[in-house]
Every structure is written in structure tokens, then in C-alpha cells.
Amino acid sequence: YQKHLGNILMAMSVNPADGKVSVVGTDATNEIRFEPNLNGRFLRVNVSQFNAGGSNAITDLNPHLDYLTSSVPPATREQSIGDPRGIAWLNNGSKAYVTGMGSNNVITIDANGARVGGAPIRVGQGPTGIVLDEARSKAYVLNKFEGSISTLDISNDKEVARANFFDPTPMVIKAGRVHLYDTHKGSGTGHISCASCHVDGKWDRLAWDLGDPSGVMDTVDNVVFHPMKGLKTTQTLIDIIGRGTGNLHWRGDKDGLIHFAGAFQHLQGMDQPMDAGSMQEFEDFLANTWYVPNPFRTYRPENGPAAARERIVNPNRVRYHGTTFQSVQSAGVSLFVAVNVNCAHCHVFNTGRGDLPGQGNTAGTPNIDMTGNENMAADLRATYRKIGFFYDGPSTAGFGLMADGAFPTNFNRLTTNNDYFGDYENELLSWSGGLFVPNCGACDNFPLYHGSNDAGPAVGHRRTINGAIGSAADITFMKTLANDKPSEYGMIVKGIYGGEHRGFYYTGSDTYQSDAAGETMTHAQLINSAQAGEPLSWTIVHPSMAVRAGVDEDGDGILDQDDQVAMVNVRATMNGPFDGTEMKNDLQSNGVLPSVDPYGFGVTANPDVLAQGGSTAPVDWAVVELRDNTNPAVIVATAPALVQRSGNLMAPGGEQTIVFPGAPAGNYHVVVRHRNHLGVMSFSPVLLNSPGTMVDFTKPATPTWGTNAQRNVNGTMVMWSGDVNGDGLIKYANSANDRDLVLLEIGGAVPTNVSAGYLLEDVNLDGQVKYAGQNNDRDMILQSVGGSVPTAVRTEQLP
Known part of the structure; x- marks a missing residue:
């Protein structure tokens, strides 16, 4: 065994050039006593390297941090990597890529473990695994929390594409886990979070002295607690909400999760305690672990x-x-x-x-x-x-x-x-x-x-039959468990039946409901089919998950075999709020983003979706259209969506896949439209028949209808901003121009006035309408028509 590599070891890779082992993880400084001394700096993110039988060389992956203060400026914070979960080496051993699940980025290190390159590569939420494809000069990163895969160009270490995949994770988990894992959002230094100690919601197997010699006595439920707590081991966070009549913490000195809000400031170095809304999201998340x-x-x-x-x-x-x-x-x-x-x-x-x-x-x-x-x-x-x-x-x-x-x-x-x-x-x-x-x-x-x-x-217990491989007796035993313990065990079946990929769940009495309404199968029928060479796998699940895991993957109440409707993942960026990297979520931050879509659908967003933070925070509402594959002027189906800061569009319920229940699976032109930006449409019809289909309008390589349908900003394609009156034209001057509407909104006479709210004239989507001064909306209209000839007109490229 190689010892003293760190406390929490997350991922390991061998340098193919010299055989040296590299392990990324974290190392705690719990030998230091008292919360004020640990605030914002109780952990290091390291790579530990060694040759077989040799000594360890440990390198800090955040060399820009001096650990003298609990908080650093936001720009410095963005340089940090937190909660590393993956590492992959180039074949020549000169460079490795390390993923930061907590920091939503990828960094590069040299053969000795030192950081190289410029700023970290920003990817989707929760990057874990990474693989390299050097023949194509690409790397692929699994963004587990976002439900996407980032493609990196390793010739310049830039993200060049991002593809979504179907993710059934409930919204309560998506909304709340950011407060456990996100090291940029949850700390003052960008490298620590609650999960630094509560690893994956559990513990770090350590004890800490988080007392405060300068603290005051605290009374909770008529019990007085001294600020010197003494040594206490880290406790698990799994299923701690509403369990028993006691409080939280070893001493019972917290009578609810909301009272841990201060720990984000006093232990993790945030500039202020976590807000009440976020703490409620955190509590709801933990209640569902x-x-x-x-x-x-x-x-x-x-x-x-x-x-x-x-x-x-x-x-x-x-x-x-x-x-x-x-x-x-x-x-x-x-x-x-x-x-x-x-x-x-x-x-x-x-x-x-x-x-x-x-x-x-x-x-x-x-x-x-x-x-x-x-x-x-x-x-x-x-x-x-x-x-x-x-x-x-x-x-x-x-x-x-x-x-x-x-x-x-x-x-x-x-x-x-x-x-x-x-x-x-x-x-x-x-x-x-x-x-x-x-x-x-x-x-x-x-x-x-x-x-x-x-x-x-028995949850998770799985057995497969494929011809002569597998035991029918094992499957029958699983069926007996489901019969005897229906409140504890459900059972699903997945595999090939009748030459197709099918799903089933056990309903009792030797009967299974298939993924097609009105179709049932007997236990013997499925066993016989599997033994005849069409492989099927039986899995024990919690009974609450049997229907969704077995026959209704998106939980919409329509069984999978019947749910053959058009669905698509879309990425698009609006020029107005784009800051050169991501879009700003000022409408959300200023509390003016409406919960009901502004396009007349009458659809209300899930509150947890509206409260999401980081790259998944909502920027504004948009509309996704499907148009006929032979006559793209004909709109077949429409759906409201929320645009995330990253450019991903999500359904109002938080799903990344936009589903069109009234449109059968098939080939369609895909359109994204916005209330004061020009719309954009795919040049060719796209086959929409699975939740993995992606149309990425942010990439220059994606063909779009018409000429100059979007603007190229440093390699990111963005929708033209400034169509305030929604006529499909952006005009700075002459009749029916969009500039005058901005002036009228602020009163029509004093150009320095400002109007606040959710307004069509707010071209840059910052929650304010400004005709003059910094960040005004008038200038964006001029830039969209070319910036020099005010009488020029920008026309929407939609049939």
C-alpha cells in the first residue's frame, strides 16, 4: 500500500510515459483547531504522485490560493478547482486533464502535477469522468449533474460542443444538490463546499474541533450551549430531515437546517450566510436522500x-x-x-x-x-x-x-x-x-x-437470462420477494422482446404490465422469450420507482412504447445577456423573471427551476417550434422553454429534453424564438425520435436557415438582439423602429430615465430599460444593424 496520499482520494491514472501513478483528491487540515482558524481554508485539493515503492510528491492544484484569507475576489475564485473526480493523461505523458465536479471546470497539469495553461476550461455542471481521443484531438467530459457531455478541443483546450442526454433525476435533487457540491457558489475561495467534509452527502471519516474561543453562549430549545464544542466526528447528511424529535448536530445545537446558513460564511468563507430560499432547496434535497x-x-x-x-x-x-x-x-x-x-x-x-x-x-x-x-x-x-x-x-x-x-x-x-x-x-x-x-x-x-x-x-438485485445463460429459479425467487414484500420491493424487466427494446414492471399474480397501454405479459412468457435468445434482465427496485424505471422513463403518464412523439434537446444563446462566456441571469437575480411564460401558453415553471443557480440558472423564457419538413413556413408544434445561462433550453418542469406531445416522432425543422431577439431555424430537417437528439445553435458548424441568421461572438453563435416590437426586423431609425420604443418606455423626454421590470424594451435582459448611459439598450439595437449605418435593417431569417 502507498500511504499518506490524502484523506479523500477520488480518481487515479497512470502516466503512460513513465508509469507514475497520479491520484487526485482532497486533504483536510483538521489538525488545526477552531472554526475561525479554519474558515475558508480547511482543505487542500491535491494531486499525489508516486512510482511503485517510491515516495510521494504532493502538489496543490490551486497554487493561486495562499490560504491567508477566507475569501478571495470572484475572478480569483473562478480559477479554483474543487472536488476533483477524474484525471486522464495524454499518451506522451506531458499533460493531464483533471475534472472538478464541484467547480464545474477542467484544469490541466504537467507531468509533475503543476497547473499549466490559462484559465480553467468551463464545462457543464458536475463534471466527473473524462476520456481522451487524441486521434481526433478531442476529450469528452461527462457532466453528471447537468446531464450532458462536453467535447473539448485539446489542441487549444476549449469546449467546442455540448450534447445533452436524457436525465430522469427529480428536480428536487437538481435544485438542491448545488448547495452541497458547488465550490464556487458555496465558498469564498472556490475550492471547498459542504461536500468537502460530507463527501457525497456522507462523511470524511474525520473528527474536527469547530469551537470558537471568541464565540458566545447559544440557547436552543431552552438548552444553553457553549461555543467550545470539542472534538466531533463528521456526521452523515443522508435522510436527516424530519427524523425523530431531536435536533441536528451531535450536541443538538441546531433545531433546523436553516440554522446552518451561517456556516457557509463562518466556515466556508462566503461573503454572507446562505439565503433562506437556498437553504430550503438544500433541505428538500436532503429529505429526498x-x-x-x-x-x-x-x-x-x-x-x-x-x-x-x-x-x-x-x-x-x-x-x-x-x-x-x-x-x-x-x-x-x-x-x-x-x-x-x-x-x-x-x-x-x-x-x-x-x-x-x-x-x-x-x-x-x-x-x-x-x-x-x-x-x-x-x-x-x-x-x-x-x-x-x-x-x-x-x-x-x-x-x-x-x-x-x-x-x-x-x-x-x-x-x-x-x-x-x-x-x-x-x-x-x-x-x-x-x-x-x-x-x-x-x-x-x-x-x-x-x-x-x-x-x-434486495433493491438493485439483478439477474439476466439470455438463452441458456441465466437461471429461471433466480428470477422466480425475485418474483417471490416482490410478491411477499410489495411495500418494499418492486420489479422491472428490460431487454429485447419481439425483436424490440421493451420494458415491463411486475404488477403481481405472475403478471407484468408492458410499456404499451393495455398489453400485459405473464411471468412464463417473459422467461420463455429470454430462454429462446432474446435477452431480458430483471431488477428489484423500490416500489415507487417501478413504473418510471420500467415503462415510463419521462414520468409523463404515457407509457414508453406509446410515447413515440417528437422530442429534442436545444442550445441557443441570446446576444443581449451574453457576457462573452455565458449569459447573465439578471432577470432572475432581480426578481422580475415571471413564473408564467410570456407567450400566452399559460404554462407555469416549477419554483425549483426558477430558483436554480450557476450555469443552469434561467435567463428568460423562449419558444421552441417544430416546422414542417417540406414546407418550413408551416408551424407543426410549439412549446415554451426556459433558457439557462449555459445556453441549454429546459422545459418549465426542469427537464432538458423538450417534448411535443401532439407531434409524432419524425423529421422537423427546429426553431428557437425569443420576445426581443430574432429567431433562428435549423437549415435541414432533424429526426426527432429520441431524448438524445441535440440541435446546438451556439456552434458555428450548425447550419441555419438563411443568411447571417445569428451573430458570431468569439466563436459562439448568438441570436440577434433588439426586435422590440416583434415584427421580425431590427431597426434603429425610420418608421416602426425599435429604438424609439426604448425612449418611450422611460417617458419619452428625459433620455437618462430608467424603467425597471420585465419589459420588451429591455434588450440586454438586465431588468432595466435604459436609453443612455452604461449598459443601455439603445446601443445594442445599433450594434445589431451593423453599428455604423443607423438606417440599416436586420431581418429575421425564418420563412
């Missing part, structure tokens, strides 16, 4: 000796050398609720989470004196993740099970008398995955229950 299936649980989550023996292959193993269980393996849950001062007095049985510190018992249990307790009763569902991989050996995590990191990972050494904690091991390691009264008979005496987001142990 789930515990993944527990690897120690049986597929059938009943309690009892048989199930307990399944939970650990060798039931006599415990997490310490030479010890054995001291009673039958089902004893753990009995002890949890049976001894005089038992665990269930403080730990609610389904999550383990308890009440406020010092109050001891949970509702419905006898009063006990726990006044010496200074911490919340912890959620027990993540206990197994704190245990080392090996049974026989010391902890390698650095910090143990308790709030301050005490107690290594062996259960029999937790008590003074070295006694019965080994009996708890099966239960504690198996806690996540759902404990309910029906499958935990011993819990009947403790009815307090507050629900939990726990995926059952």
Missing part, C-alpha cells in the same frame, strides 16, 4: 435466527480477533429492547436516532436519568460504514464509533467488563435497510416510529 441497500442484510428482512445467520456468512465472526458471539445471533435485537436501561430508551428502533441530549428517553418509554449525556443519540443506520473492511485487525479509519471518535471498531471492547456488546453486532451492522414492527417482533413494545428513507436489502 436514501440509505443504499445494506450489504449485511438478508433479502428478506425478517428478524430471527435464520435471517441473522444469513446476515453474516460466518455468524461466529466478530470485529475483533479471537472473540465470539456470547449468545444466539438473534440476541442483539432482544438486548436492544430488554435490559434494564436499554438502547431503545434513547435510540428509536427504526433509525436509531434519538431525542435531545440529556433528556434520555424517547416518547413512550420509562424515564431514566441521562443528564450526563452531552450528545444526541446517533442514527445507527450508518454504523457498518464506520467499521473497517477486515474482521481481524485494528481500525484503519483513524476515528472510531463515538461522537469524539473514541472506541475502535470492535464491539466486545466497548464496555468496562468486556461483555455482551458482541451480541449487538448483527443488529448494528444490519440496521439500515428498514426496521419495522412487522419484521422486528421484539420492537413491539417501542411503537415510536418516524419513517425512514431506507432501500431494502
